Each structure stands twice: as C-alpha cells, then as structure tokens.
Amino acid sequence: MYPYGPPPGPPPRIDTRQLRPRRRWFAVAGVIAGICVGVGIAxxxxxxxxxxxxxxxxEAFASGRSVxxxxxxxxxxxxxxxxxxDARAHCEVVSGPSGATPRVTTPGSTFTVAKGGDRWERAFVLKADTDADYRVRCDDPRGTLTFAPGDDADVSSxxxxxxxxxxxxxxxxxxAAGVAIIVGVRRGRHRRWLEAQAYYGPGNAPPNTSTP
Structure with missing residues (x-):
C-alpha cells in the first residue's frame, strides 16, 4: 500500500521531432561558424x-648598380x-624625364617580408609627379647589400x-555558440513542457514558460 498513492512512473517518451526550436538551428549555427572561419582563412x-x-x-641587384x-x-x-x-644604405634617382622631380624618402614605419628564404626590409619609398621610367641606383658603404624593387606596403591595409x-x-x-546555447535551452524547456502535458494531461500541466 502507498499512503500517498503509487510512485510516479517513468517520464513519457517525447518524439524529438516535436521539440521547438527545430534541430536545424544547430546546423545554422554550424554554417555561421564555418563561413566566418572560411572568411578568416581567405x-x-x-x-x-x-x-x-x-x-x-x-629584379634584385647588387650594391652600386641600378634598376x-x-x-x-x-x-x-x-x-x-x-x-x-645597413642604415647607411643610399638610393637615388639618376635619370628620368626632363623637369620631373622624383623623390626618394625613408618610410615612417618598418615593414619586413620573408620570401624565398630571405628577409627583405622596406628601405626607401619612391615618388614622382610625372609618370615615367626612372633609373634608380643604390649602394652602401661596404658594397655588400642586395636591393630589390617592389611596392610600398600599405601597413594599415x-x-x-x-x-x-x-x-x-x-x-x-x-x-554560433550563442545560437546553439539558446536553441538547446529552449528545446530543453519545451521537452519538459511536453512531458508535463503527457503526464498530467493538457488541463493540469504547468504553464509553458519557454518560447519555442
């Protein structure tokens, strides 16, 4: 005999297809994560x-030569x-169109590139008011450096x-983690509500506080 009635039976089985939000939202979270990671890799x-x-x-050239x-x-x-x-390295424009005013300046920041097993440091920036061919000669006091032309790196980019x-x-x-957590919590609440409906009956079930 049970003075307070028989013990409750096992919780009713709930078809997972009834739960809301649907499981497809986990897939949506995975797609969001995958797309963003792909953008980062690209x-x-x-x-x-x-x-x-x-x-x-x-187009690399030795000290004392030009390009x-x-x-x-x-x-x-x-x-x-x-x-x-070598900070004493020097580059100058030795030829160009008449009246052109090319300028050779040192950059305001350091930018180094590793390429082909070598490390290249941006040493000089070239500017001109006229679009033309210019011959640039570079050297250093010991005559041991190797120079190469290139693009002025946009450090901000x-x-x-x-x-x-x-x-x-x-x-x-x-x-993606936020979406997965919210969906998991709401599905859990919905499962408990459906179990209560099945166990107590629709008229006696506690209110559903989730928002599927």
Whole structure:
C-alpha cells in the first residue's frame, strides 16, 4: 500500500521531432561558424600573399648598380634591402624625364617580408609627379647589400587584414555558440513542457514558460 498513492512512473517518451526550436538551428549555427572561419582563412591567405608579392626579388641587384622602374604620382614604388640592413644604405634617382622631380624618402614605419628564404626590409619609398621610367641606383658603404624593387606596403591595409583574420572567425564562433546555447535551452524547456502535458494531461500541466 502507498499512503500517498503509487510512485510516479517513468517520464513519457517525447518524439524529438516535436521539440521547438527545430534541430536545424544547430546546423545554422554550424554554417555561421564555418563561413566566418572560411572568411578568416581567405583573409589570411590574401594578406600573406599581398605582403610576399610586395618584393620583386627576381629584379634584385647588387650594391652600386641600378634598376629602371616606372612609377608616377599614383604608384607606390619602393626599394627593399635584403637583411641584414645597413642604415647607411643610399638610393637615388639618376635619370628620368626632363623637369620631373622624383623623390626618394625613408618610410615612417618598418615593414619586413620573408620570401624565398630571405628577409627583405622596406628601405626607401619612391615618388614622382610625372609618370615615367626612372633609373634608380643604390649602394652602401661596404658594397655588400642586395636591393630589390617592389611596392610600398600599405601597413594599415596589412593590419586591417590581420584584424579581419582574427575578428571575423572569433565573432562567428561566438555567434554560433550563442545560437546553439539558446536553441538547446529552449528545446530543453519545451521537452519538459511536453512531458508535463503527457503526464498530467493538457488541463493540469504547468504553464509553458519557454518560447519555442
């Protein structure tokens, strides 16, 4: 005899297809995470490729020699030096069109590229008011350095690419985790509500506090 009635039986079986939100939302969370991680990987590859392509090591030349480059007011031309860099290295424009005013300046920040087993440091930036061919000669006191033409690296774009590489996958993973947690919690609440309906009957079941 049970003074308070028989003990409750096992909880009723609930068909998982009845639960809300549907399980497809877990797949949506996975897709969000996958897309964001893919964007981060693509951004990393593009940023790295852009940096490597900044140096044209196939046109490298020894100290005391020169190279002909075409650049103008809208171009970002630069000269890189293969490490180790000597601060006393010097580059100058030795020929160009009459009346042109090419300028050779030192960059305000350091940018180094690893390519083909060598490290190249951006040493000089070339600017001109006239789009034309210019002959640039570079040397150093010991005559041991190797120079190479290339593009003036946009450091802000490089940093932006790194930020995208990190931020987008992180945001995607956090968003996917949030969606999965919310869906899991609501499905659990809905399961308990359906069990209560099946056990007590629709008229005696406690109110459903979830929002499927």
């Amino acid at each position: 951004s990393f590859a593009m940023t790295l490729r852009s940096a490597v392509d900044s140096v044209d090591d196939g 002909t480059l075409r650049f103008g007011p809208d171009d970002d031309a630069a000269i890189y030096v293969r490490s180790p860099f 490089f940093v932006g690419g790194v930020v995208v590489t990190v931020a987008v996958p992180l945001a995607g993973l956090l968003t």
